[in-house]
Amino acid sequence: xxxxxxxxxxxxxxxxxxxxxxxxxxxxxxxxxxxxxxxxxxxxxxxxxxxxxxxxxxxxxxxxxxxxxxxxxxxxxxxxxxxxxxxxxxxxxxxxxxxxxxxxxxxxxxxxxxxxxxxxxxxxxxxxxxxxxxxxxxxxxxxxxxxxxxxxxxxxxxxxxxxxxxxxxxxxxxxxxxxxxxxxxxxxxxxxxxxxxxxxxxxxxxxxxxxxxxxxxxxxxxxxxxxxxxxxxxxxxxxxxxxxxxxxxx
Amino acid sequence: xxxxxxxxxxxxxxxxxxxxxxxxxxxxxxxxxxxxxxxxxxxxxxxxxxxxxxxxxxxxxxxxxxxxxxxxxxxxxxxxxxxxxxxxxxxxxxxxxxxxxxxxxxxxxxxxxxxxxxxxxxxxxxxxxxxxxxxxxxxxxxxxxxxxxxxxxxxxxxxxxxxxxxxxxxxxxxxxxxxxxxxxxxxxxxxxxxxxxxxxxxxxxxxxxxxxxxxxxxxxxxxxxxxxxxxxxxxxxxxxxxxxxxxxxxxxxxxxxxxxxxxxxxxxxxxxxxxxxxxxxxxxxxxxxxxxxxxxxxxxxxxxxxxxxxxxxxxxxxxxxxxxxxxxxxxxxxxxxxxxxxxxxxxxxxxxxxxxxxxxxxxxxxxxxxxxxxxxxxxxxxxxxxxxxxxxxxxxxxxxxxxxxxxxxxxxxxxxxxxxxxxxxxx
Ligand code: SF4
Ligand code: SF4
Numbered sequence: 235x236x237x238x239x240x241x242x243x244x245x246x247x248x249x250x251x252x253x254x255x256x257x258x259x260x261x262x263x264x265x266x267x268x269x270x271x272x273x274x275x276x277x278x279x280x281x282x283x284x285x286x287x288x289x290x291x292x293x294x295x296x297x298x299x300x301x302x303x304x305x306x307x308x309x310x311x312x313x314x315x316x317x318x319x320x321x322x323x324x325x326x327x328x329x330x331x332x333x334x335x336x337x338x339x340x341x342x343x344x345x346x347x348x349x350x351x352x353x354x355x356x357x358x359x360x361x362x363x364x365x366x367x368x369x370x371x372x373x374x375x376x377x378x379x380x381x382x383x384x385x386x387x388x389x390x391x392x393x394x395x396x397x398x399x400x401x402x403x404x405x406x407x408x409x410x411x412x413x414x415x416x417x418x419x420x421x422x423x424x425x426x427x428x429x430x431x432x433x434x435x436x437x438x439x440x441x442x443x444x445x446x447x448x449x450x451x452x453x454x455x456x457x458x459x460x461x462x463x464x465x466x467x468x469x470x471x472x473x474x475x476x477x478x479x480x481x482x483x484x
Numbered sequence: 485x486x487x488x489x490x491x492x493x494x495x496x497x498x499x500x501x502x503x504x505x506x507x508x509x510x511x512x513x514x515x516x517x518x519x520x521x522x523x524x525x526x527x528x529x530x531x532x533x534x535x536x537x538x539x540x541x542x543x544x545x546x547x548x549x550x551x552x553x554x555x556x557x558x559x560x561x562x563x564x565x566x567x568x569x570x571x572x573x574x575x576x577x578x579x580x581x582x583x584x585x586x587x588x589x590x591x592x593x594x595x596x597x598x599x600x601x602x603x604x605x606x607x608x609x610x611x612x613x614x615x616x617x618x619x620x621x622x623x624x625x626x627x628x629x630x631x632x633x634x635x636x637x638x639x640x641x642x643x644x645x646x647x648x649x650x651x652x653x654x655x656x657x658x659x660x661x662x663x664x665x666x667x668x669x670x671x672x673x674x675x676x677x678x679x680x681x682x683x684x685x686x687x688x689x690x691x692x693x694x695x696x697x698x699x700x701x702x703x704x705x706x707x708x709x710x711x712x713x714x715x716x717x718x719x720x721x722x723x724x725x726x727x728x729x730x731x732x733x734x735x736x737x738x739x740x741x742x743x744x745x746x747x748x749x750x751x752x753x754x755x756x757x758x759x760x761x762x763x764x765x766x767x768x769x770x771x772x773x774x775x776x777x778x779x780x781x782x783x784x785x786x787x788x789x790x791x792x793x794x795x796x797x798x799x800x801x802x803x804x805x806x807x808x809x810x811x812x813x814x815x816x817x818x819x820x821x822x823x824x825x826x827x828x829x830x831x832x833x834x835x836x837x838x839x840x841x842x843x844x845x846x847x848x849x850x851x852x853x854x855x856x857x858x859x860x861x862x863x864x865x866x867x868x869x870x871x872x873x874x875x876x877x878x879x880x881x882x883x884x885x886x887x888x889x890x891x892x893x894x895x896x897x898x899x900x901x902x903x904x905x906x907x908x909x910x911x
Pocket of ligand 2: 604632634772860862864865
């Protein structure tokens, strides 16, 4: 029997389907948009259309919008689901870092279970939100921002606060600083913040999940700041949904 | 619930801002109902505290005003280091004043920097905004040199109300304890002036016995929370009892707490628990939770865990350690008082390693599965001490979650995620 995991994040809504052998048979991602309930319905339509009946199959919801999934049998926090999903994807213990749209989490796995976790405080510094705001301001996508950054030289962005950082970027633009350099400073700021968030969590292995893991440049910079190799996996952005599916039907 | 008495006349006589205060009165019952009355299987003894809190700005303030009419004086305090015994010895009444609601914060921010802890901002806001009867009733406010924020806030408050400041040393050497004994004697002089009653060795000793009695009664209630078979009272209810202990008449507080302890002991004998077997047990450590701050307790206890102990000033720090009743002369009693109060392990002391040992001991005594260490936003001392405390807990094999929060509800969902994940992690 199939099992479904739904992960309603602040920017992206994801679903993952596992078969009875725990093989990942289907994934889908779409923008969350304004309304988590509506995103959950869109995911259900997609899953139903692919033959995974959300009303019949065991379903677990996670993510910040986990309570807005009416067809889920239960909800589990994204920390637990990300931990289990990372264990599934990487198959070893380590430090899982997830840079999400609204918050950044770091989860230490021991024996495949969450041993400790931290989340950034209620502030956008070091989260995907920070990148989103600045990328918007510079009129590029987040991927383009990372590409630009890879060609630039480091220009420090000193403000931790997204609102102040945004005005700092505006004044850098006004001063004629090349976009590449600004982008570089922005990525360094996020990555540095993520690294300091995880400073209390010792681990040789680091895994990056969530949307940012598909960007090689960001992964490389994170490895540099952490002084350790950072691994990703092809389906790492589905870690939360996979973790939720692993919990479905138990 | 009992019929609500209209208290506007009382509040008007206290020169309160009635219009603004009505706003507060209109939200409190909902907050209370959502947090307390939604709980199941509460001890019957809680009816007393429910009644007090349902009319929190009425019942006790009316009593205080009535006592003032008979010539008694009311002392308002902010900190568990201020010895109630001295004021009580001279027939004074002590009432806690710490502000625990966001309602008072904006008023406080008119006079204080925004990046100051909400407890300090709310306390000043409640006094200057004229929206708390206890602040209006107090004849004398007793501050103390604990954290910098409070010290500077007292300077502002002192322009509006008589203020006595006790100097609290920030180390715990013998000479510091001796110093604090002298400060207590000085406070005694102040109390004599305010009350017009002479402090005698007899009335001071009687007050020491009275307050020790209150400590023992509250400790009895906490003792029942150590039981591993049943959890006879929710953390939310126990916190309410502690919060009201700061305001209530000590003899009545003792009586009610003892009655509650009887009932809880009976619950243990009968196997009656508020939570299902296997519910994860949590120790809360950190900054005080002044009434009506029930935020963390409510979130934790509606996320599948139970709070079985609070290591804070609205918890164990209020009643742990008795004053030695042996000495009967002034010098001996001041020293005994100083010794007891200086055993409180507040983060305003340096070094403060005894607190770490105390927390680990509490975690063991209360058989907890995890610790939630929390500090109010912008509290420098608790925040700075947190990593050392948390590392020591981890080294002792006790899982710990760090939470920094304030009085607003903005972060409620984030807290639900963190606390929910912590509880899942413990399972
Ligand atoms: S936390 Fe420290 S300063 Fe605050 S009431 Fe307690 S002892 Fe006093
Ligand atoms: S919580 Fe911290 S900052 Fe606030 S009054 Fe207490 S010690 Fe001072």
